[in-house]
Amino acid sequence: MLDERKLAVLRAIVEDYVSTNEPVGSKALAERHNLKVSPATVRNDMAALEEDGYITQPHTSAGRVPTDKGYRLFVDRLSQVKPLSGAERRAIETFLAGAVDLDDVVFRTVRLLAQLTRQVAVVQYPTLTRSTVRHVELVPLSERRVMLVLITNTGRVEQRVIELPEVVEDDRIAHLRAVLNSCLDGCGLSNVPELVADLPERLPAEDRPAVATILSVLLETLVERHDEKIVFAGAANLAGADFATGLRDVLEALEEQVVLMRLLGETSTDTPSALTVRIGSENPYLRGTSIVATGYGSGDNQLARLGVLGPTRMDYPVTMGAVRAVARYVSQILAAS
Amino acid sequence: MLDERKLAVLRAIVEDYVSTNEPVGSKALAERHNLKVSPATVRNDMAALEEDGYITQPHTSAGRVPTDKGYRLFVDRLSQVKPLSGAERRAIETFLAGAVDLDDVVFRTVRLLAQLTRQVAVVQYPTLTRSTVRHVELVPLSERRVMLVLITNTGRVEQRVIELPEVVEDDRIAHLRAVLNSCLDGCGLSNVPELVADLPERLPAEDRPAVATILSVLLETLVERHDEKIVFAGAANLAGADFATGLRDVLEALEEQVVLMRLLGETSTDTPSALTVRIGSENPYLRGTSIVATGYGSGDNQLARLGVLGPTRMDYPVTMGAVRAVARYVSQILAAS
DNA sequence: CTTGGCACTCGGGAACACGGAGTGCTAGAC
């Protein structure tokens, strides 16, 4: 059905359309890519490709434009991920290496990815659920208030101010901190609830109200944000492109954590480190956009996802190369810290 | 020069233009606002206003549009800040009260302000420089690494992982923590450098390398971010409006912390809690946009600034009301925590 | 000083023509 040459024609159409943003016609195609055949032949192939739904024409007597299905075939079979240049790689490395804390890593990553791809970059914060407790800190602030600080092995820090039901002396707090740490240190966050379940019973009765309050806040902290935080950058890159769905919808989705989450995470397949590409109508919301995403984190310990979002008419090989490279580097950085 | 009626005409022009987005003509003006005079008279007044540069006409034989100077006069003398409705006030209160930590307060504030004004909201994080140390924490992570956590009275938390030059035992760390806290607790951040200056000398010689490392990181933390962090929300609200300078520039500025900082902060007058309005060309960058901003924080202790950014053609009274109200509420929330 | 009248000016939309790029089809060449 689709012989070699038809595939070559499709590839050429995608490439030309992506770079020129204009429907591509048979004549220009036969010239620019040396297909060794005449425009008429190309036309026949195009007719076949259109028949099968890979391309379409905006109007009679205009050139052809790839459909979502066409892009899909292109991504799956006709293109190779394009590796970054040496200069780009070095730039990534030095830029990410300068980060001082987790926030900074995420911030720099998203900026970098946006700049590299000239699209909107999206990065999910490393999930708490799969990480482990590195340290729990209780800081007395005043007689009735303590601050709970939870530090994970990914460098994430969560803090809460807790209003205690009664006055608790500082050395009791210190003791409780020691108990908590001995109990939780190094444990996976998802195990925390069961690990602290019997804690009140193992402590003096007079401490129980305070302990209960603290634990409830701790548990709340764990469930509340576990993988919700997402940041984006590069919105300015949307200004030029025109979206089927309207710019407004895209901007709204970007600020809606939940939607963004779905777009990025929906595709957590069994191999999360693989590149995921979702094209146009394959997306749950935002039908007019494409998303190139992947997981990051070292090896088996996948932390979260990152990727870029852009118009379906994007340069997939380059974008995929950038996403993959950035994911690798940020994984390295996080593993090292 | 500008009698009562001319001012009324200017006010009417601004109001009509803001609500309709179309140049307003003499006839419509005389009808809609009951000015008790004929269109011809209004035309004479308009000619005078144009002569003085308060309004302009896009083309001959089109209606008039306010200039930046016209908006300025409107804001300064012709309008009153419009207070929020009771329902809006209650909504603000409950929405902000639900915040769990500083990040959350800032996040909710910026979302709220964007939604309330249907513009882009911008909020600067409470500055470190004017706040005080609430607690310093040193958490041993491994033999050669500790985490430094700095908690301020505004609820801000900064943390850094520090690589020590040599192995330091845990009880030395604990001692150092105690010393640091007794030395810094409650002190203004700007005083920290001098307060820790002689610290190495007051400690055993063997600790000095480690202390020096830790202090240098601490000082770095203080200067690095002191008032740079700014977040925005509501970019989707830009989709409809058209900017003189082009949407792309606005989006770029929003992601450039430095530019945003200048836009928001340039106007730190001697009374920072006052509403600041910058109209169009009065802005350093982004000539085509207006900014309504104010400081927040309780009374004399101004923490940072917040505001909204939109097209010069915006509803100033309403926007100013919303900005002022949100600033007040967030000040309350922060003072209480 | 205000008002009604009037001539003038443009901007923008509708109608129209036209050139060009691109297509589909068919008949002939390899």
Add this chain to the structure above:
DNA sequence: GTCTAGCACTCCGTGTTCCCGAGTGCCAAG
């Protein structure tokens, strides 16, 4: 059977013209 050349056809987009209407500026009268 597959490729190629030629040809008629179809629209898109652009440029042109025309016209209407909203709005103005000016003038003379109340």
